[in-house]
Amino acid sequence: MNEKLALSDEILLSIGKPERYVGGEVNSVIKNLSDVKIRFAFCFPDVYEIGMSHLGIQILYGMFNEYEDVWCERVYSPWDDLDKIMREKNIPLFALESQDPVKNFDFLGFTLQYEMCYTNILQVLDLSGIALYSKDREENDPIVIGGGPCTYNPEPIADFFDIFYIGEGETRYRDLFDLYEKCKEEGISRKDFLKRVAQIPGMYVPSLYEINYNEDGTVSEIKPLEGAPAVIEKELCTDLSDAYYPMKPVMPFIKVTQDRAVIEVMRGCIRGCRFCQAGQLYRPLRERDVEKLKEYAMTLIKNTGYEEISLSSLSTSDYSKLNELLEFLIDYCNEHKVNISLPSLRIDAFSLDVMSKVQDVKKSSLTFAPEAGTQRMRNVINKGLTEEDILKGSHEAFVGGWNKVKLYFMLGLPGETTEDIEGIGDIANKIAVEYFETVPKEKRNGRTIEITASTSFFVPKPFTPFQWASMNTKEEFLEKANITRKGIMSQLNQKHIKYNWHEADASMLEGILARGDRKLSTVIYNVYKRGCIFDAWSEFFKNNIWMEELENAGLDPMFYVKRERTKDEILPWDMISCGVSKEFLWREWERSKQGVVSPNCRQACMGCGGANYGVGICFQPKTGV
């Protein structure tokens, strides 16, 4: 038995949830050190329960460990109680499986899922004893590599990384590992290794790009050095059905956020909502074969013993064989006492039937994401959902016995008017009216309609048609939340409508980092040095420190947030391509200003550029609008 633990009993017994740090979970992989050539520490820079819920790491962890010469282990951000102890006692950060210090590894990989985790990257590097800046690292330090959605604009954290992997991890890691082994054998320096890495498709080595600026702070030039490519194209897994899928995911001992077996039904999305970054980054849509998915579900249930399974994708209702898959799962899961955790499906007769079979109608709720309060605004953002869809879906659900409705909206969308904001209250009220008209008093059995409307603040993201758009300031956001609240209060059925809104400070910072440039790395470094970590957690987020350090660096938050970009501006992330052309995004930006909707990829092709990958929805016959 592996008795070795990096932390003493005294420490483990004095911190919260010691199970986060002891490893040994079912399906975690232990290898013999003498059998491996590459040790890879894979980090999700947030607390264990969040990181262990992420499917991407499970995929790459399983795939890497299938390679005989590679041992991949996991690392998460120590929670602040342990963080303090490790600093006090100079305990180096360790990987869970071997409990060995991360500093001894060949690679330290970060998955970058949201901007607010950036200071946690520095926490992990710092606790590991690895220099924070790439340029300061020593020959034997791990190669620090990042992947995931934030790498599509990695500029604010570019100085902390040796490599960014642009795109889906399934395709190029083997090439990278082969090159690493070769360079190690040949005794090639870290710097020369990175130069060679830049020649592998999908690899962005930020130190090989010189960024110059105009006087107004915008980028004047992105200059590749040492033969690095001018543009790094996203890597894409072209055969999803035959791609590696983890049949033995690591199973946490403690309850984590996503505590269930997951089958990924497809990647990409046909919808083209103009605010949505994921909808562009993962194009084109590729489905997994339904027979494969059935097999995965059965094997996963057998291998894990999970009592719940869920389907994962950006828009599961669009999976072409969803009926077949769900019918199979309902039967199989019933027999094996497994719950099905449904993603939010488009509400129609089919989904209501499925929901009534797998959920308790009295407890569960309907979810709609109209995202905006009026049809005009929904056309601007290309969200296909109409008021009629919502009311018709609600009507059918109320007949079926549901009485709880959740509504999701965004505030601060480009071109938003007071009328659009007030529309949020209107639509919530209409749903309540629909309930009272559909369900007569004698059939309500003491229950009534409960509507929850939530708004988040819109943050423009790179590689969306809104990447050029102006983002609202905190004051504007709060004013809009207030208008929304008043709009709801003025409704006849207001006592049936609950309203929640997000914090504005965090959205502002997310906006700065999402479209930020390399100048921000100093700010991230300085706020970290002043104690900022876990910025994604409101109890830890210290907005004033961020604002002070932006000012100290001579940077104006409004430059990143408020400023509408022009067509000819060089964007900080222009060295990266997600397969969707800038011309297409600009066309969509223009169409949005005119309130013109665009068909989805199943209806017609808008020529985004995704077809260049030669796979998926782009090569299926179109249904027309």
Add this chain to the structure above:
Amino acid sequence: MEKLRLKFSKHGPIRFLGHLDVMRYVQKAIRRAEIDIKYSEGLSPHQILSFAQPLSVGSTTDGDYIDMTVNSLESPEAVMNALNEVMNEGIVIIAVTALPEKCVNAMTSVAAAEYLISFREGKAPNFNLEATMKAFMEQPEIPAIKKTKNGEKTIDIKPLIFKYEILDDKIHLLLSAGSANNLKAALFIESLYNFAGEEMQEFAAVFHRVETYLAGEDEKGHYVQPMIPEKLYDFSFAAPGKAEMGKIYV
């Protein structure tokens, strides 16, 4: 339908799992092992499974128990083997027995638990264990401060200490356990330090559960007996030669 009782040991890093997480772990293992366990009726069915006695985080055990009800089985041993097959190192099922159909579940039948308390390096008490223990037990009443939901109260733990001895700088104990008169080993050691007038260093004591016992009665009086009397350690109070048929009269 058949009721089974399983005995398990827990060692290594997995000792840092809390009781609820151990339960979740075992539930999943049962599903992986494809044991035909009985589920409760109702909208969210759960496995008919009962743990004898929770063990505090950080402690190890060689004698903890689970009762389960199965719809069908090849043999009790097959259930044990199937479970051991799918569990990772740390928790091992070491014995199994079929229970009579009418049998109170593990949780309610526990009467005593046997512990070995040792001390972490450099954290042993300064007082003489043997002598202090003797004087401690000679008190007419042994006060201990028990923390409850409603605050603290002082209780007499003397009747809850069934047996004790000092074994190579370790304290070997048989304490009352179960839902009614439970004495935690941690409370015992706290009380001993208080008696000795010494401040216990943080995390000084290491707790190991040796065995868990049921109550019984015969012509000789009340006794306790291991829940499955198998694989007893030589030093166990119920070890052959020390107690007849594993019975310890209390």
